[in-house]
Amino acid sequence: MTRRAAGADRSLEDADSAPPDHGRTLLQQMLRVRRLEEKCVELYSAAKIRGFLHVYIGEEAVAAGVMATLGAEDAVVATYREHGHALLRGVPATSILAEMYGNQEGCCRGRGGSMHLFDAARRFYGGNAIVAGGLPVAVGLALADKMAGRSRVTACFFGEGAVAEGEFHESLNLAALWQLPVLFCCENNLYAMGTALGRSESQTSIALKAASYEIPAWSVDGMDVLAVEEAARRAVDAIRAGGGPHFLELRTYRFRAHSMFDPERYREKAEVSTWLERDPIEALRTTLESSGKLSDKEWAAIQGEVDAEVAAAVAFADAGTPEPVEELTRFVYSDRGPR
Numbered sequence: 510m511t512r513r514a515a516g517a518d519r520s521l522e523d524a525d526s527a528p529p530d531h532g533r534t535l536l537q538q539m540l541r542v543r544r545l546e547e548k549c550v551e552l553y554s555a556a557k558i559r560g561f562l563h564v565y566i567g568e569e570a571v572a573a574g575v576m577a578t579l580g581a582e583d584a585v586v587a588t589y590r591e592h593g594h595a596l597l598r599g600v601p602a603t604s605i606l607a608e609m610y611g612n613q614e615g616c617c618r619g620r621g622g623s624m625h626l627f628d629a630a631r632r633f634y635g636g637n638a639i640v641a642g643g644l645p646v647a648v649g650l651a652l653a654d655k656m657a658g659r660s661r662v663t664a665c666f667f668g669e670g671a672v673a674e675g676e677f678h679e680s681l682n683l684a685a686l687w688q689l690p691v692l693f694c695c696e697n698n699l700y701a702m703g704t705a706l707g708r709s710e711s712q713t714s715i716a717l718k719a720a721s722y723e724i725p726a727w728s729v730d731g732m733d734v735l736a737v738e739e740a741a742r743r744a745v746d747a748i749r750a751g752g753g754p755h756f757l758e759l760r761t762y763r764f765r766a767h768s769m770f771d772p773e774r775y776r777e778k779a780e781v782s783t784w785l786e787r788d789p790i791e792a793l794r795t796t797l798e799s800s801g802k803l804s805d806k807e808w809a810a811i812q813g814e815v816d817a818e819v820a821a822a823v824a825f826a827d828a829g830t831p832e833p834v835e836e837l838t839r840f841v842y843s844d845r846g847p848r
């Protein structure tokens with residue numbers, strides 16, 4: 510086929526499927542996270558993934574909305590519920606799943622596992638298992654950027670459980686004091702393990718706590734990806750314009766248990782059902798369909814692509830090589846010997 514003919518074919522294809530609607534892209538991003546997480550639960554039950562596993566099902570709109578506003582030069586810091594953040598940051602599903610299997614093809618050679626996904630080349634700085642542990646890391650990254658005069662943003666995701674930690678307050682204080690380019694993204698899913706927010710905090714508005722540090726802070730519907738994206742874009746633009754740190758309290762809900770070892774005795778089934786009705790993926794799909802921006806064919810195509818991506822990741826991880834035992838101390842001790 511000549512070059513001209515190939516170009517003609519492409520323009521025909523383009524005419525057939527209109528330029529991808531941004532809403533459809535967000536829908537696909539959320540679905541990628543959902544399907545990967547569902548697969549992780551399945552693989553955990555099959556003992557292919559071991560250790561701890563915390564899934565993000567129900568909270569996808571938060572990562573998808575914020576991540577859509579960041580560029581490759583920006584940095585992302587997350588918690589132990591970070592598979593989706595890593596995926597949307599560009600870490601391949603193959604590399605993520607291989608990591609969870611403990612395979613040497615994983616993004617940390619299988620040494621980090623589910624809670625410690627990390628990819629410096631993509632400026633994805635974890636995967637932090639310590640509650641609030643990512644906040645000082647984000648402040649440090651932003652301080653480095655500010656000192657070097659780089660126009661970058663560091664987005665830091667953490668749960669509302671972090672507000673009980675000193676690191677939360679120290680980090681907000683220094684970020685505000687030094688006017689650092691950090692976007693704090695609090696994923697307020699109402700529970701820290703089995704502790705409801707109202708049982709542990711006298712002030713349950715996290716945005717108000719952030720505002721007490723002189724940080725512009727907004728509460729956002731974390732089940733609405735378009736609202737999340739809009740708020741994040743406003744904040745990121747302000748940060749890039751030298752406006753210092755900004756804070757988003759994203760009100761969301763985890764549909765599944767805290768981890769794979771949680772009998773969920775602390776919340777009523779009726780409460781979970783009410784939130785399930787606000788499924789962020791279903792909500793956006795309905796909005797797009799009713800406004801004529803998503804046909805059945807397009808939805809089927811999105812699902813097909815996502816399923817294929819997850820299936821390829823499973824095949825990759827299944828065919829991988831566990832980190833060899835004899836290499837366990839590699840990268841742990843210095844190989845330079847005594848000085």
Ligand SMILES: Cc1ncc(C[n+]2csc(CCOP(=O)(O)OP(=O)(O)O)c2C)c(N)n1
Nearest residue numbers: 590638639640668669670671698700701702
């Ligand atoms: C400093 C510290 N204390 C306690 C724990 C145990 N722990 C693990 S997850 C968790 C709850 C955190 O809840 P939240 O920050 O709301 O995040 P979510 O799990 O809801 O996403 C706790 C207390 C920990 N990992 N680190």
Ligand SMILES: [Mg+2]
Nearest residue numbers: 668669700701
């Ligand atoms: Mg929480």
